[in-house]
Amino acid sequence: MQKLLHMSKKNLAETIDPEKIPRHIAIIMDGNGRWAKMHGKARVFGHNNGVKSVRQITEAAAELGVEFLTLYAFSTENWNRPKFEVEALMLLLVETIKKEIEVLNKNNICLRTIGNIEGLPTLSRRALMKGIESTKNNTGLKLILALNYSGRDEILTMVRKIAQKIENKEITSAQLNETDIEANLYTAGMPAPELLIRTSGEYRLSNFLLWQVAYTEFYFSPIMWPDFNKDHFYEAILDYQSRERRFGKTSEQLQ
Numbered sequence: 001m002q003k004l005l006h007m008s009k010k011n012l013a014e015t016i017d018p019e020k021i022p023r024h025i026a027i028i029m030d031g032n033g034r035w036a037k038m039h040g041k042a043r044v045f046g047h048n049n050g051v052k053s054v055r056q057i058t059e060a061a062a063e064l065g066v067e068f069l070t071l072y073a074f075s076t077e078n079w080n081r082p083k084f085e086v087e088a089l090m091l092l093l094v095e096t097i098k099k100e101i102e103v104l105n106k107n108n109i110c111l112r113t114i115g116n117i118e119g120l121p122t123l124s125r126r127a128l129m130k131g132i133e134s135t136k137n138n139t140g141l142k143l144i145l146a147l148n149y150s151g152r153d154e155i156l157t158m159v160r161k162i163a164q165k166i167e168n169k170e171i172t173s174a175q176l177n178e179t180d181i182e183a184n185l186y187t188a189g190m191p192a193p194e195l196l197i198r199t200s201g202e203y204r205l206s207n208f209l210l211w212q213v214a215y216t217e218f219y220f221s222p223i224m225w226p227d228f229n230k231d232h233f234y235e236a237i238l239d240y241q242s243r244e245r246r247f248g249k250t251s252e253q254l255q
């Protein structure tokens with residue numbers, strides 16, 4: 001049985017077209033709390049188990065040659081959760097980074113963040129900085145954790161930066177273009193995600209990468225994040241590969 005399961009996993013991965021792997025995949029990891037409740041446990045139990053999925057999906061993305069994997073780990077709205085849960089999430093972040101730095105380095109994975117990192121507790125910030133510093137020369141997958149992240153806040157920050165440049169007469173409003181906007185987002189230098197996955201059967205964007213997802217393909221999975229495994233990830237990529245991305249053109253124009 002174990003062997004059979006292993007084979008089916010391998011086969012699914014083998015059906016993925018290596019020429020059409022998304023360069024950037026973004027994931028809204030949702031359902032930890034409900035998963036914990038289904039198991040008769042506290043919400044934090046779900047977050048702890050969510051880390052296993054983070055590990056599996058990061059590994060799968062690296063194996064497939066995905067260049068950027070962005071995980072929505074903590075939104076600015078998440079501060080409104082019970083104090084205990086917020087503290088547990090921050091602690092989990094610190095512990096996970098400490099534990100995984102070696103694995104990240106072994107797999108040539110480079111850790112990065114997007115979001116208002118200054119607004120995180122000192123301990124989390126320090127662990128993050130250490131993780132980023134120690135993996136910065138890795139040339140494989142870029143693993144980007146969205147932390148204290150809000151898409152609207154990112155846009156507001158970008159507008160402020162550009163307004164300042166206009167005030168300083170470095171640029172005029174007439175010269176401003178989309179490249180200037182992208183250069184002033186947290187994601188500067190990264191391609192937009194081709195695929196965005198949200199787990200747990202919710203159909204929302206929840207303030208994630210608002211500018212960047214203009215032409216992104218969305219994939220919604222009913223699976224709760226702690227149960228989301230490599231096979232589910234492969235299925236999302238296969239679904240993406242079956243779609244026709246038209247960018248406003250007609251099918252005929254693409255041929």
Ligand code: FPP
Nearest residue numbers: 029030031032033034047050051073093096
């Ligand atoms: C959403 O589930 C999950 C989060 C807000 C946190 C995600 C965190 C992890 C997966 C673990 C830590 C991650 C890293 C990178 C160390 P939810 O709590 O909103 O679930 P619910 O919708 O069922 O309540």
